[in-house]
Amino acid sequence: MDGKRILLIVGGGIAAYKSLELIRLLAKEGIATRVILTKSGAEFVTPLSLGSLSGDKVYQELFNLTDESEMGHIELSRSADLVVVAPATADLMAKAANGLANDLASTTLLATDKPVLMAPAMNVRMWEHAATKRNVAQLQADGVHVMTPDTGPMACGEFGPGRLPEPERIAQEIRKLLAPPKGQGPLAGVRAVVTAGPTREPLDPVRFISNHSSGKQGYAIADALARLGADVRLVTGPTQLPIPNTVTGVKVETALEMQDAVKANFPADIFISVAAVADWRPAT
Ligand SMILES: Cc1cc2nc3c(=O)[nH]c(=O)nc-3n(C[C@H](O)[C@H](O)[C@H](O)COP(=O)(O)O)c2cc1C
Known part of the structure; x- marks a missing residue:
């Protein structure tokens, strides 16, 4: 700015x-x-x-x-x-x-x-x-x-x-x-994928393993890239934040869903992975 x-x-x-x-x-x-x-x-x-x-x-x-x-x-x-x-x-x-x-x-x-x-x-x-x-x-x-x-x-x-x-x-x-209009700016024509927030690994239909990640950092990065003109896919676990209207949001729950969503949005010129992916998931 x-x-x-x-x-x-x-x-x-x-x-x-x-x-x-x-x-x-x-x-x-x-x-x-x-x-x-x-x-x-x-x-x-x-x-x-x-x-x-x-x-x-x-x-x-x-x-x-x-x-x-x-x-x-x-x-x-x-x-x-x-x-x-x-x-x-x-x-x-x-x-x-x-x-x-x-x-x-x-x-x-x-x-x-x-x-x-x-x-x-x-x-x-x-x-x-x-x-x-x-x-x-x-x-x-x-x-x-x-x-x-x-x-x-x-x-x-x-x-x-x-x-x-x-x-x-x-x-x-x-x-x-x-912000420059969509499609303009120094990152115009660049595709970016950003992950954000926690993932949630269900133990049963009620309980799950997760963490306290807010998603703020990833959302801010995604928004900043978009304001520079990039075409941004924000792959996000469950957060309390609204998806910035500058990006395309992809909502996921588990680590495996996040992995699939990231792969589905590749290839990308920039990949920024700041999601707090859960360290564990139940074996079954
Ligand atoms: C203590 C005090 C607080 C005021 N607060 C507001 C306010 O928050 N919003 C508002 O629209 N007018 C408020 N007013 C009225 C405006 O000051 C008044 O309408 C003034 O003509 C607005 O001038 P302006 O066009 O330069 O803003 C307040 C007046 C006083 C005396």
Whole structure:
């Protein structure tokens, strides 16, 4: 992801502080972030914190002669690969859904031709309000990627959907949107087989021998190869993880089934075997 650039719009929600963690996570992967902070956003997080973590100027005003001569509001989104709004407040989403452009954030959202990802965060009643539902539907119809907010206890004391998705989940969505389209990238045309997770050796219809392998490493490797353009077969034992939508998953239970599935998916240019194959199986 080295060299990719995000334009991050931070809106006026209590979860604005989580945008700091998001910038840090992206920086670890070589993704640079430039920030637009709304007037309300600045009530919750300082431009100093955002600027220190992003290592860049934080843009706040539409009518700022210096900003306009250095980096016009149109250029702000032109220089990014993706525009991310986090937290996307009810107000920011309403403005974007209706094409309003009365501050730097909303004007940039209307002026951009780059993909836009919104990570909503608001009180559960705001999220479930008919107006917000209409706005989300409109944004999606306009091609905006709107994440589903997390569900849980809220700063306002209520419980339900409306929490900002955790920064790691937003980062994952960003990676997905920045990845080259299928069939493109440095590993385009390369076929990879990856094994992951444990295997399960039945002793009888109820009991089995297995281990605590989570499958996380193999799934992450498979996903990373796919994002570089490889055609990936992920042969996996039973795990709690969803198969990444970038790969073709082959689910197996036993070591012998895993062996058969791997052979069936050969030949491959790359074979990465990180499954924790059971050491034992019953003789009969
Ligand atoms: C303490 C406090 C917390 C708020 N939290 C949220 C929030 O999480 N989500 C939201 O949509 N609005 C929230 N609001 C309301 C927004 O700040 C308000 O609608 C503002 O105009 C949004 O500005 P923006 O368009 O720059 O995001 C909050 C307001 C206050 C006073």
